[in-house]
Amino acid sequence: MKSFSxxxxxxxxxxSNIAHAEIYKRVDKDGRVTYSSSPAKGAEKLQLEPLPTxxxxxxxxxxxxxxxxxxxxxVDSETQSRRDDTRRKILEDELATEERALLEARTKLQEAxxxxxxYKGANGQTYRNMAKYEEKVNxxxxxxxxHEKNIQSLKSEISRxx
Numbered sequence: 496m497k498s499f500s501x502x503x504x505x506x507x508x509x510x511s512n513i514a515h516a517e518i519y520k521r522v523d524k525d526g527r528v529t530y531s532s533s534p535a536k537g538a539e540k541l542q543l544e545p546l547p548t549x550x551x552x553x554x555x556x557x558x559x560x561x562x563x564x565x566x567x568x569x570v571d572s573e574t575q576s577r578r579d580d581t582r583r584k585i586l587e588d589e590l591a592t593e594e595r596a597l598l599e600a601r602t603k604l605q606e607a608x609x610x611x612x613x614y615k616g617a618n619g620q621t622y623r624n625m626a627k628y629e630e631k632v633n634x635x636x637x638x639x640x641x642h643e644k645n646i647q648s649l650k651s652e653i654s655r656x657x
Contacts, residue, residue: 518543583656590649597642604635 519531521538531538570578612624612631 579656583653586649586653586656590646590653593642593645593649597639597646600635600639600642604632604639607631607635 516532517534518541519534519538520541521529521531521535523529523537529535529538534540607628612627613621614624615621
């Protein structure tokens with residue numbers, strides 16, 4: 496006897512609109528439901544209606560259109576100049592903020608390198624916690640590198656302005 500789970504049965508029924516098979520449903524004394532393609536003791540034959548189907552509609556082929564510079568809206572040179580000036584000002588403000596953050600990151604890195612992590616053992620002796628120290632220094636170095644990359648990107652973007 497072939498057994499199916501309910502989701503597998505429903506998927507099989509949905510995919511097979513041409514093939515037709517008899518399906519039997521059996522519920523045992525514990526309430527477990529079994530679907531089968533062959534009759535079994537206590538199983539009842541299911542009367543299933545054929546699933547509705549329809550032909551797929553073919554979509555018309557998409558026509559590629561080329562966009563040219565003439566298709567884009569134009570602004571006068573004065574408006575564009577104001578926009579460029581505003582953009583430059585925003586980028587320069589961001590650059591100044593990043594440069595301040597870089598100075599703070601350098602200070603934090605120096606502090607992290609100058610202050611080792613220590614702890615006292617059970618015997619009262621002082622030990623260095625190298626793992627915690629390296630974690631703190633690595634985090635400060637990552638922060639410093641992030642600000643350096645941001646500054647480099649901002650300077651590059653400013654240099655590309657007209």
